Amino acid sequence: MTALAPIRLSSRLRANQGVLVVAALLVILLIFGAFISDRFRTTSNILNIFEQSTGLALVSLGQTLAILTGGIDLSVGSMISLLSTLTSGLIAGKVSMVLPVAIGILLLGLLIGICNGLLIIWLRVHPLIVTLGMSAVLQGIVLLYSLGPAGSVPPSFNFLAYGKVLGLPIGAVFILVLFLLVALFLRYARLGRYIYAVGDDEVGARLMGLPRARVMLTVYGFSGFCCGLAAIYLTSRFSVGQPYTGLNYTLASITPVVVGGTLLSGGKGGVFGTLLGVYLISLLNNVLNFMDVSTHYQLIAQGLIVIAAVSIYVEKKKRV
Amino acid sequence: MLNLSGISKSFIGVQALSGINLDVRAGEIHALVGENGAGKSTTIKIVAGVYKPDAGQMEFEGKPVQWARPADAKNAGIHVIYQEFVLFPHLTVAENIYLGHERRNRFGFVDHARTRQDASDLLRKLGVDIDPQILVSELTVADQQMVEISKALVHKVKLLILDEPTAVISGREADLLFARLAALKAEGVAILYVSHRLEEIFQIADRVTVFKDGAHVATKDIGDVTRDRLISMMVGRDLKDIFPPKKPKGEPGKVVLKAENVSVEGRVRNAGIEVRAGEITALAGLVGAGRTELAMGIFGGLPMSSGSVWIDGEKVDAITPATAISKGVGFVTEDRKGQGLAMFLDVAANISAANLSAVTRNGLIDRRLENEIARKEIDNYRVVCRGPATSVATMSGGNQQKVIVARWARTSRKVLILDEPTRGVDVGAKTEIYRIMRGLAGEGIAILMISSELPEVVGMSDRVVVMREGAISGELTGANISEEAIMSLATQHPTGKVPTAEVLAQ
Ligand SMILES: Nc1ncnc2c1ncn2[C@@H]1O[C@H](COP(=O)(O)OP(=O)(O)OP(=O)(O)O)[C@@H](O)[C@H]1O
Numbered sequence: 001m002t003a004l005a006p007i008r009l010s011s012r013l014r015a016n017q018g019v020l021v022v023a024a025l026l027v028i029l030l031i032f033g034a035f036i037s038d039r040f041r042t043t044s045n046i047l048n049i050f051e052q053s054t055g056l057a058l059v060s061l062g063q064t065l066a067i068l069t070g071g072i073d074l075s076v077g078s079m080i081s082l083l084s085t086l087t088s089g090l091i092a093g094k095v096s097m098v099l100p101v102a103i104g105i106l107l108l109g110l111l112i113g114i115c116n117g118l119l120i121i122w123l124r125v126h127p128l129i130v131t132l133g134m135s136a137v138l139q140g141i142v143l144l145y146s147l148g149p150a151g152s153v154p155p156s157f158n159f160l161a162y163g164k165v166l167g168l169p170i171g172a173v174f175i176l177v178l179f180l181l182v183a184l185f186l187r188y189a190r191l192g193r194y195i196y197a198v199g200d201d202e203v204g205a206r207l208m209g210l211p212r213a214r215v216m217l218t219v220y221g222f223s224g225f226c227c228g229l230a231a232i233y234l235t236s237r238f239s240v241g242q243p244y245t246g247l248n249y250t251l252a253s254i255t256p257v258v259v260g261g262t263l264l265s266g267g268k269g270g271v272f273g274t275l276l277g278v279y280l281i282s283l284l285n286n287v288l289n290f291m292d293v294s295t296h297y298q299l300i301a302q303g304l305i306v307i308a309a310v311s312i313y314v315e316k317k318k319r320v
Numbered sequence: 321m322l323n324l325s326g327i328s329k330s331f332i333g334v335q336a337l338s339g340i341n342l343d344v345r346a347g348e349i350h351a352l353v354g355e356n357g358a359g360k361s362t363t364i365k366i367v368a369g370v371y372k373p374d375a376g377q378m379e380f381e382g383k384p385v386q387w388a389r390p391a392d393a394k395n396a397g398i399h400v401i402y403q404e405f406v407l408f409p410h411l412t413v414a415e416n417i418y419l420g421h422e423r424r425n426r427f428g429f430v431d432h433a434r435t436r437q438d439a440s441d442l443l444r445k446l447g448v449d450i451d452p453q454i455l456v457s458e459l460t461v462a463d464q465q466m467v468e469i470s471k472a473l474v475h476k477v478k479l480l481i482l483d484e485p486t487a488v489i490s491g492r493e494a495d496l497l498f499a500r501l502a503a504l505k506a507e508g509v510a511i512l513y514v515s516h517r518l519e520e521i522f523q524i525a526d527r528v529t530v531f532k533d534g535a536h537v538a539t540k541d542i543g544d545v546t547r548d549r550l551i552s553m554m555v556g557r558d559l560k561d562i563f564p565p566k567k568p569k570g571e572p573g574k575v576v577l578k579a580e581n582v583s584v585e586g587r588v589r590n591a592g593i594e595v596r597a598g599e600i601t602a603l604a605g606l607v608g609a610g611r612t613e614l615a616m617g618i619f620g621g622l623p624m625s626s627g628s629v630w631i632d633g634e635k636v637d638a639i640t641p642a643t644a645i646s647k648g649v650g651f652v653t654e655d656r657k658g659q660g661l662a663m664f665l666d667v668a669a670n671i672s673a674a675n676l677s678a679v680t681r682n683g684l685i686d687r688r689l690e691n692e693i694a695r696k697e698i699d700n701y702r703v704v705c706r707g708p709a710t711s712v713a714t715m716s717g718g719n720q721q722k723v724i725v726a727r728w729a730r731t732s733r734k735v736l737i738l739d740e741p742t743r744g745v746d747v748g749a750k751t752e753i754y755r756i757m758r759g760l761a762g763e764g765i766a767i768l769m770i771s772s773e774l775p776e777v778v779g780m781s782d783r784v785v786v787m788r789e790g791a792i793s794g795e796l797t798g799a800n801i802s803e804e805a806i807m808s809l810a811t812q813h814p815t816g817k818v819p820t821a822e823v824l825a826q
C-alpha cells in the first residue's frame with residue numbers, strides 16, 4: 001500500500017491549483033490592460049481599482065465563511081441597504097454623531113447576523129431559506145424607514161472612502177489587514193478548523209461533538225458585521241445611504257467566493273482565493289471601462305467568468 | 321463500566337430495540353453480534369448520545385446517565401468508531417485525527433507542526449504508514465479506517481465502541497487493530513465490539529452478546545459457545561451450508577469479459593483478466609492491491625492509461641460506465657453510501673435506478689410497476705424493510721447491500737462485477753447473496769467478485785485471479801483454490817523486494 005501511495009506533494013497545494021489559475025488570469029488582464037491604454041498603467045488607476053474593490057471585498061469576506069460552513073448568506077444586500085441608510089440617516093450631518101452611529105451600525109450588523117445564526121440553529125432550516133427571509137424583512141424595514149436617500153454625512157466622512165495612508169487608499173489597506181486576520185483565524189484558531197469541519201460533513205461534526213452552534217453564530221454574526229463595515233464604507237463613498245445601496249451585493253458577493261475556489265457545498269476554500277476573486281472582478285470591470293464597452297457587457301463578462309471559474313474547480317470525480 | 325437495562329427505541333414504524341440489556345466491564349472486549357437490522361448500531365448510537373432511548377436505564381461508571389447530545393457521551397470518556405466513518409474528506413489526516421482535540425501552542429493557537437508530528441507518531445504507534453499531511457479523501461478505504469481507529473488513541477477513553485471496524489480492512493491491518501485493542505484492554509478500557517466476522521470474535525472477545533430483532537438473546541463467555549451455536553442464536557435456525565455448490569466440473573465457460581494490458585495510473589500495471597459465462601471468478605489480494613481500480617478501469621469508471629477491453633468478443637474502445645452498462649455489464653461498488661445508493665430515495669427507486677427504461681411507460685415512470693418489481697426483489701433477497709417505499713437511509717447496512725445487489729442483478733445480462741458484496745452483511749444474508757450469485761451464474765452470467773475474505777473466495781469461486789501490488793500475480797482454478805495458495809500469491813515477492821512507486825509508475 002505504501003508503494004502505491006500517491007506522490008507526496010502537499011495535498012492542499014494540489015487541491016488549490018484553481019487559485020493559481022485565478023492569479024494567472026489576474027496577471028493576463030493586467031498585461032492586457034497595459035496594452036490597450038496608457039492611462040491604465042498609471043498608479044492612480046491601479047489605486048482606483050483597489051478603492052473600487054473595497055465594498056465588494058468586505059461583503060465577500062463574510063460570505064466566504066458562511067459558504068465554508070456549507071451555508072450561504074442571502075441577506076447581505078438588504079442588510080447593507082438598511083445599515084447604510086441608517087448610517088446617513090442617523091448621523092444627519094452632525095460630526096459628533098459619526099463615531100456613536102458607526103459603532104452602533106457595526107453592532108446592529110453583528111446582531112442581525114447573530115439572529116440569522118440563531119434561526120438557523122433553532123429552526124434547523126437551511127441557511128438559504130432563513131437568510132432569504134431575513135433579506136425580505138430587512139428590505140421592508142428600510143423602506144418603512146425611508147423611501148429614498150436619508151440624512152447626510154459631514155464632508156470629512158468621505159475620508160474613509162477616499163483617504164490615504166502612506167499614499168495608499170485606507171480601504172484597500174484595511175482590507176488587506178482584515179483578510180490576513182481572518183486567514184490566520186481560519187488557520188490557527190480551533191473555531192476556524194470547525195468551520196471547515198461543519199461544512200465538510202455536518203452530521204459527522206455533530207457525531208464528534210463539535211460546537212456547530214458556535215460555528216453558525218460566528219460565521220453569520222461575522223457576515224453581518226462585514227455588512228456593517230461595507231455599509232459605512234459605501235455611505236462614505238456615495239455621501240449618503242439609500243434603500244437600494246446594497247441591491248446588487250447579494251449575488252455579487254458570491255461571485256468572488258466561487259471564483260476564488262471555495263466550494264459552494266462547503267468544507268473547502270479560503271479567504272485568500274476570495275480576495276483574488278474580488279480583484280479579478282474589479283480589474284475586469286476596469287479594463288472593460290477602458291475598452292469603452294457598456295456596462296451591460298461587463299455583466300455578461302462577469303457571468304461568463306463565474307461559469308468558467310467554477311468549471312475549473314469542479315472536483316473531478318475519481319470514479320463513475 | 322456500561323450497563324443498559326430495558327432499553328427500547330422505535331423509529332417511525334420500526335421497533336428497533338425492545339427492552340435490551342447489555343453490560344460491558346472495564347478491561348474486557350465484549351462482542352455484540354446479530355443479523356442485519358438486529359439493532360446493534362442503534363444500541364451504539366444510544367450509548368453515544370446520538371439517539372435518546374424511549375425507555376430503559378443507562379448507567380455509566382455506576383451512575384445513571386442521560387446524554388442530551390453526542391458531546392456529553394464523548395466528554396464522559398466514550399469514543400465510538402461508527403460503521404459509517406466520521407472523517408472530513410477535505411481536511412488532512414492529521415487534522416482529522418486531532419479534530420476536537422487540536423494541538424495548541426502557549427498562546428492557544430493551533431500548532432500545525434505539532435499536530436503533524438503527533439499524528440505521525442500516533443500512526444507509527446498503530447503500525448501503519450500513512451502520510452499525515454495527505455487529505456483524507458485521497459486515502460483508500462482501509463487507510464481511512466486506520467485513521468478512524470487512530471482517533472480513538474488521541475485521548476484517554478474509558479469505553480471504546482467499534483461498529484464493524486474490520487468491514488474494510490483485512491490481514492495485517494486487522495492484526496494491528498487487534499494488537500491495539502489488546503493493549504487498551506490491558507489498560508482497563510472497556511471495549512464493545514460489533515462484527516459479522518465470527519472468526520475474529522472468537523479470536524479477541526472475552527464475552528459475546530447476541531441480539532435478534534431488537535431483543536437480547538444471550539450473553540455468554542466466549543469459551544462457552546461454539547461458532548455454530550452462535551450462528552443459530554443469531555439467525556434463529558441452524559445454517560448448514562453457507563456456500564452453495566459450485567459449478568460442476570466440465571467445459572470452462574465462454575469468455576464474455578476480457579481485458580488485456582490494463583494500467584491505471586499509480587494503481588494497476590499491465591493487468592489482464594478473463595471472466596467466463598456461468599462462472600464466478602474471484603479477484604483476490606490484499607486491500608490496496610489494486611483490485612477495485614482494475615475492475616473500475618475495465619468498467620470505464622477510472623481512466624486507464626493503457627489497455628483494451630472486450631465484451632462478448634467485441635472490442636470496446638474508450639469504455640465509459642454508460643457503454644459498459646448498455647452492453648450488459650453491472651458494477652456493485654464497495655462503498656455503498658458514497659457511490660451506490662441514493663440514500664434519500666426509497667427501495668423501489670433504488671432498485672430500478674440503473675435501468676429506468678424498464679419501468680418507463682409512455683415516457684413516464686410507472687410507480688406501480690416499479691413497486692411490484694421492488695416487492696418481488698424484497699422477497700427474493702429477504703430484505704428487511706417496511707416495503708418498496710422505505711427510504712434506504714433508514715435501513716441497516718446489510719439490507720442496503722442487498723438492495724444494491726438486487727439493482728445490478730436485474731440489469732446485468734452478461735457480466736456482474738461485485739466489489740466486496742458481503743461487506744457488513746450478516747451470515748444469514750450472506751448465504752442469500754451467495755445463493756443469488758450462484759443462481760445468476762447458473763443463468764449464464766459471468767460474475768467477477770472482488771473479496772478480501774478468504775473463506776468467501778475459497779467457498780464461492782470457480783476461478784481465482786490474485787493481484788499483488790497492482791499486478792496480476794497468479795490464477796487458480798478448481799481444486800487448486802485454497803486460502804494458503806491465495807495468500808502466498810497475494811504476498812510473495814519473487815525478487816524479495818517490495819516494488820516502489822517509481823517501479824509501478826513505469
Ligand atoms: N434513523 C432510522 N430511522 C428509521 N429506522 C431506523 C433508523 N435507524 C435504524 N433503523 C431501523 O432499526 C433497525 C435496527 O437497525 P440497526 O442499524 O441498529 O441494525 P444493525 O444491527 O446495526 O444492522 P447491521 O448489521 O446491518 O449494521 C433496522 O430495522 C433499521 O431499519
Ligand SMILES: [Mg+2]
Nearest residue numbers: 360361403717
Ligand atoms: Mg449496524
